[in-house]
Amino acid sequence: MKCNRLVDVGRRQFLRGGVLGVAGAAAATVMPSGAAQAQSQARAMLDYPSNKLANIADLVVNEPIDIGYPDADSPGILLKLGTSVEGGAGPDGDIVAYSVLCPHKGYAMSYHAADKTLNCPGHFSRFDCEKGGQQIWGHATQNLPQFTLRVDDAGDIYAEGADELIYGRLSNVLEG
Amino acid sequence: MAYKRNIDRLPIIPADAKEHNVTCHYCIVGCGYKAYTWPLKKQGTTDSNWMGQDLSVQQGVDTEAWYAPSMYNVVKQEGQDVHLVIKPDVNCEVNAGLGSVRGARMAENRRSEITGTQQQRLTEPMVWRYGTWQPTSWDDALDLVARVTARVIDKDDEDDLYVSMFDHGGSAGGYENTWGTGKLYFGSMKVRNCRIHNRPAYNSEVHSTRDMGVDELNYAYDDYQNTDTILLVGTNPMECQTNLFLNHMVKGMQNGARVIVVDPRRTVTVDSCEQVAGAENVLHLAIATGSDLALFNTLFTYIADQGWVDADFIANSTFQGDVAVNEDAAHPAALGSFEAARDACKMSLAEGAAVTGLSEAQIVQAAEWIAKPKDDGSRRKCVTGYEKGIIWGNDNYRVIGALVNIGLATGNIGREGGGVCRLGGHQEGYFRPSDAHVGRPAPYIDQLLISGGGKVHHIWANDHYKTTLNAAEFKRVYNRRSNMVKEAMDARAGATREELVDAIVGAINAGGIFSVCVDIIQSQIGQAAHVILPAVESGEMNLTSMNGERRLRLVEKYMDAPGSAQPDCIIAARLANHMERVLREEGRTEYADQFTGYDWETEEDAFMDGYNSAHPEVTYERLRTAGNNGVQEPVTGFENGQLVGTKRLYEDGVFTRHGRDDGKALFCMGSWRGLQAPGKTQQQANHRFLINNGRANLNWQNWFLDQKNDFVMDRFPVPFIQIHPDDMADLGLSAGDMVEVFNDVGATQALVYPEPTARRNETFMIFGAPNGTQGNVINAGTNELMLPNYKQTWANIRKISDATPAAARVSYKSWEVEL
Numbered sequence: 001m002k003c004n005r006l007v008d009v010g011r012r013q014f015l016r017g018g019v020l021g022v023a024g025a026a027a028a029t030v031m032p033s034g035a036a037q038a039q040s041q042a043r044a045m046l047d048y049p050s051n052k053l054a055n056i057a058d059l060v061v062n063e064p065i066d067i068g069y070p071d072a073d074s075p076g077i078l079l080k081l082g083t084s085v086e087g088g089a090g091p092d093g094d095i096v097a098y099s100v101l102c103p104h105k106g107y108a109m110s111y112h113a114a115d116k117t118l119n120c121p122g123h124f125s126r127f128d129c130e131k132g133g134q135q136i137w138g139h140a141t142q143n144l145p146q147f148t149l150r151v152d153d154a155g156d157i158y159a160e161g162a163d164e165l166i167y168g169r170l171s172n173v174l175e176g
Numbered sequence: 177m178a179y180k181r182n183i184d185r186l187p188i189i190p191a192d193a194k195e196h197n198v199t200c201h202y203c204i205v206g207c208g209y210k211a212y213t214w215p216l217k218k219q220g221t222t223d224s225n226w227m228g229q230d231l232s233v234q235q236g237v238d239t240e241a242w243y244a245p246s247m248y249n250v251v252k253q254e255g256q257d258v259h260l261v262i263k264p265d266v267n268c269e270v271n272a273g274l275g276s277v278r279g280a281r282m283a284e285n286r287r288s289e290i291t292g293t294q295q296q297r298l299t300e301p302m303v304w305r306y307g308t309w310q311p312t313s314w315d316d317a318l319d320l321v322a323r324v325t326a327r328v329i330d331k332d333d334e335d336d337l338y339v340s341m342f343d344h345g346g347s348a349g350g351y352e353n354t355w356g357t358g359k360l361y362f363g364s365m366k367v368r369n370c371r372i373h374n375r376p377a378y379n380s381e382v383h384s385t386r387d388m389g390v391d392e393l394n395y396a397y398d399d400y401q402n403t404d405t406i407l408l409v410g411t412n413p414m415e416c417q418t419n420l421f422l423n424h425m426v427k428g429m430q431n432g433a434r435v436i437v438v439d440p441r442r443t444v445t446v447d448s449c450e451q452v453a454g455a456e457n458v459l460h461l462a463i464a465t466g467s468d469l470a471l472f473n474t475l476f477t478y479i480a481d482q483g484w485v486d487a488d489f490i491a492n493s494t495f496q497g498d499v500a501v502n503e504d505a506a507h508p509a510a511l512g513s514f515e516a517a518r519d520a521c522k523m524s525l526a527e528g529a530a531v532t533g534l535s536e537a538q539i540v541q542a543a544e545w546i547a548k549p550k551d552d553g554s555r556r557k558c559v560t561g562y563e564k565g566i567i568w569g570n571d572n573y574r575v576i577g578a579l580v581n582i583g584l585a586t587g588n589i590g591r592e593g594g595g596v597c598r599l600g601g602h603q604e605g606y607f608r609p610s611d612a613h614v615g616r617p618a619p620y621i622d623q624l625l626i627s628g629g630g631k632v633h634h635i636w637a638n639d640h641y642k643t644t645l646n647a648a649e650f651k652r653v654y655n656r657r658s659n660m661v662k663e664a665m666d667a668r669a670g671a672t673r674e675e676l677v678d679a680i681v682g683a684i685n686a687g688g689i690f691s692v693c694v695d696i697i698q699s700q701i702g703q704a705a706h707v708i709l710p711a712v713e714s715g716e717m718n719l720t721s722m723n724g725e726r727r728l729r730l731v732e733k734y735m736d737a738p739g740s741a742q743p744d745c746i747i748a749a750r751l752a753n754h755m756e757r758v759l760r761e762e763g764r765t766e767y768a769d770q771f772t773g774y775d776w777e778t779e780e781d782a783f784m785d786g787y788n789s790a791h792p793e794v795t796y797e798r799l800r801t802a803g804n805n806g807v808q809e810p811v812t813g814f815e816n817g818q819l820v821g822t823k824r825l826y827e828d829g830v831f832t833r834h835g836r837d838d839g840k841a842l843f844c845m846g847s848w849r850g851l852q853a854p855g856k857t858q859q860q861a862n863h864r865f866l867i868n869n870g871r872a873n874l875n876w877q878n879w880f881l882d883q884k885n886d887f888v889m890d891r892f893p894v895p896f897i898q899i900h901p902d903d904m905a906d907l908g909l910s911a912g913d914m915v916e917v918f919n920d921v922g923a924t925q926a927l928v929y930p931e932p933t934a935r936r937n938e939t940f941m942i943f944g945a946p947n948g949t950q951g952n953v954i955n956a957g958t959n960e961l962m963l964p965n966y967k968q969t970w971a972n973i974r975k976i977s978d979a980t981p982a983a984a985r986v987s988y989k990s991w992e993v994e995l
């Protein structure tokens with residue numbers, strides 16, 4: 001499974017000419033002597049912990065559960081939306097998880113159940129939990145980091161990755 | 177699914193990275209940033225880095241030790257690939273470390289061969305050859321421009337050369353580049369048929385305040401922090417001057433200031449003010465569109481009648497007498513004394529309420545917040561900001577004059593916590609020879625082009641196709657006229673340069689136009705060009721500009737120009753060199769002599785030749801030292817190793833902007849006269865919807881870089897129009913549907929965004945988009961001084977398509993925060 005994702009991510013980055021090409025995957029073509037350095041760190045987009053967040057049975061529609069991912073210092077929410085969305089996990093395709101640190105200046109956001117948005121008290125940015133964390137309006141220059149979820153046969157929900165840089169860390173998986 | 181970069185780590189800035197001062201390229205606020213560059217094969221680590229901090233742990237809110245992927249790129253510096261991070265500067269007084277959704281994407285919006293960003297940037301001069309554009313050398317391209325231009329102009333006979341040239345700072349403007357183009361067209365030549373980047377004539381957008389003696393940028397941003405009332409008119413600073421709002425206005429509210437917002441629309445600014453100050457301290461005056469003048473004249477009358485004026489200030493600093501300047505073709509209202517203006521502007525509460533649609537109580541409340549002395553008898557301080565809502569609205573001259581009247585009457589100009597200022601679009605950075613020969617009213621260039629005027633057109637970073645009024649007709653005519661020249665050139669493929677120039681001149685004499693575009697990207701009007709010349713932006717060159725509180729800074733060059741692109745000032749100098757050479761060859765020696773004095777090799781040479789000649793204490797070296805806090809103009813000296821500036825204009829009560837020797841400010845005597853521009857009343861009568869229009873947070877200007885920015889285009893793949901849900905139901909529209917907006921002058925398209933706070937039959941469409949030119953439905957009517965009137969536009973709306981696939985995927989939820 002991890003292997004497939006590797007291929008996927010690699011292809012997407014290649015087509016986009018994304019920055020990752022410099023920092024990680026395509027390092028060999030750009031900076032051969034940097035390859036050893038890259039190896040000593042966790043591999044970009046790959047080496048995420050697989051953390052159990054909850055079981056499907058714990059979820060109540062439209063009531064987020066606080067989580068920390070990839071570690072306890074990175075707060076997020078796990079949420080069952082009640083309607084299937086693109087990128088939603090679980091049997092109903094409606095379970096999502098996001099970082100709640102606003103990617104503008106890192107204020108902790110709150111969930112507004114009436115329209116399923118995350119809202120920032122810092123400078124009033126807001127993000128749509130039904131649209132992959134798209135910034136509806138705001139100051140951040142990225143959409144909200146969404147955590148990749150896997151649900152196993154027992155209904156346990158695991159987070160296994162993130163699709164944007166989390167505020168306050170230059171590597172989503174912290175490195176010592 | 178929203179656009180995601182799938183970047184989960186960034187290279188760490190090493191301790192020895194190079195650091196450059198950067199002022200944001202985009203809006204007038206001019207936030208300070210730092211650009212860090214370092215070699216590709218180097219990297220900081222979590223324990224050894226530019227911050228000297230432990231980056232192996234989560235950083236806290238507002239940290240300086242984080243940057244977003246949008247703040248990172250790989251660019252060329254002196255031929256080498258380097259990492260680049262451009263991040264907000266916590267030590268800059270303007271923004272105190274805040275970025276915005278525009279500025280914090282500067283790095284990502286640099287051209288990179290490695291990461292593939294902004295491949296749309298022009299890198300080589302191009303000429304029309306063999307039926308398309310072909311790359312060529314600078315000398316070849318400039319020779320063609322000079323030869324054709326020389327055929328249509330002569331000494332004291334330059335009316336067939338039309339010039340569209342930016343006059344702004346920041347971006348690719350600034351003192352260097354306005355001087356380069358200014359010296360060429362207003363020094364070596366005296367070109368009269370010219371216009372500015374965003375409007376169809378060469379004029380001021382704020383003639384009246386200047387004629388009254390009050391420069392439009394007269395305060396310091398921290399006046400918003402030390403005031404009792406913030407009056408915002410036709411401006412939406414949370415979106416359009418973001419960090420002025422967040423770092424100054426918000427602090428003012430936190431210090432107790434109340435806010436009045438005059439805007440027919442409930443903007444994000446209104447909501448944000450309510451969040452910060454509490455709804456009870458925010459007064460939103462949702463006036464009928466275009467009725468600002470009636471509101472200000474009513475407020476002025478009421479405030480004066482109550483005696484809430486600064487009598488000493490009026491006596492000492494304003495004109496005493498009756499009329500100082502008569503109303504005439506160059507002055508859409510007379511100017512004179514306070515009492516003369518009271519007579520001319522008199523409007524009762526009942527009249528004001530009837531025209532604006534407000535209640536009398538609302539107007540009284542606004543007057544009290546602006547001018548009523550406090551309980552202890554002390555003066556109330558009020559700072560006023562205004563922008564396109566009135567600048568590009570009904571009766572520009574009189575409206576701005578009426579607003580400045582209130583500031584003058586209450587003694588709120590030249591004092592702490594005061595000021596009456598435009599909030600601005602770009603930064604400023606204007607230094608040119610006199611434009612007096614252009615005249616006033618200035619020629620309405622875009623209409624002249626439509627009616628066949630002009631033979632050669634030099635265009636410096638203007639895109640009329642996206643940002644003019646009456647744009648549909650302009651495009652039709654300009655395409656036809658420029659195509660005549662293209663066809664003539666195609667017909668002479670294989671001819672000598674001399675024969676080619678003859679063919680071009682033949683076509684322009686038959687009604688065609690020869691079009692030269694200097695720009696950083698292939699613009700839409702550039703589709704019509706015969707020669708395209710690549711320019712650079714700030715950061716790719718050293719560039720000086722000033723912000724909305726006259727704060728002058730030098731952006732230090734941190735990367736190479738794309739390909740062979742050049743600063744505009746250097747392009748102007750090389751064009752002058754070629755003009756001189758061609759004219760000498762043709763034996764026109766006396767005229768050729770006018771094109772000397774352009775031996776500049778660098779932008780600093782242009783700066784010294786221009787700005788420094790009038791401000792000898794200001795040099796690059798001293799500005800580098802002044803850093804991101806720079807110095808506020810006018811600079812008055814150099815002491816103890818530092819430039820000395822001016823925090824606030826007119827603190828001595830002497831007003832000078834009009835050039836009067838007595839130093840007395842004038843009041844504006846403009847009475848209310850309904851919708852002033854031709855065609856507006858009729859358009860209103862014949863169409864259902866108001867098509868209010870303007871900018872939004874996300875999109876900078878005409879989206880020239882944003883149109884190739886995935887994050888931006890993912891959010892709004894096509895321009896939006898906000899419509900009330902009940903109006904949507906009437907028209908059978910769903911969120912995201914593509915509609916056509918059409919009226920008597922043209923049509924354009926937009927996606928439907930439901931806006932429950934909109935008034936019925938009043939919409940708002942974003943301006944300047946590449947794929948839905950809002951200007952197509954703006955009629956040609958301007959005020960007497962050729963200022964366009966965008967805001968008062970009416971049209972009908974019909975569905976033309978379901979949402980495009982990209983538009984169907986985006987969020988249509990409210991922009992108002994829910995905390």
Ligand code: SF4
Nearest residue numbers: 200203206207276279
């Ligand atoms: S507020 Fe204006 S100057 Fe500041 S970062 Fe944003 S666009 Fe740039």
Ligand code: FES
Nearest residue numbers: 102105120122123
């Ligand atoms: S921190 Fe969230 S909007 Fe600024």
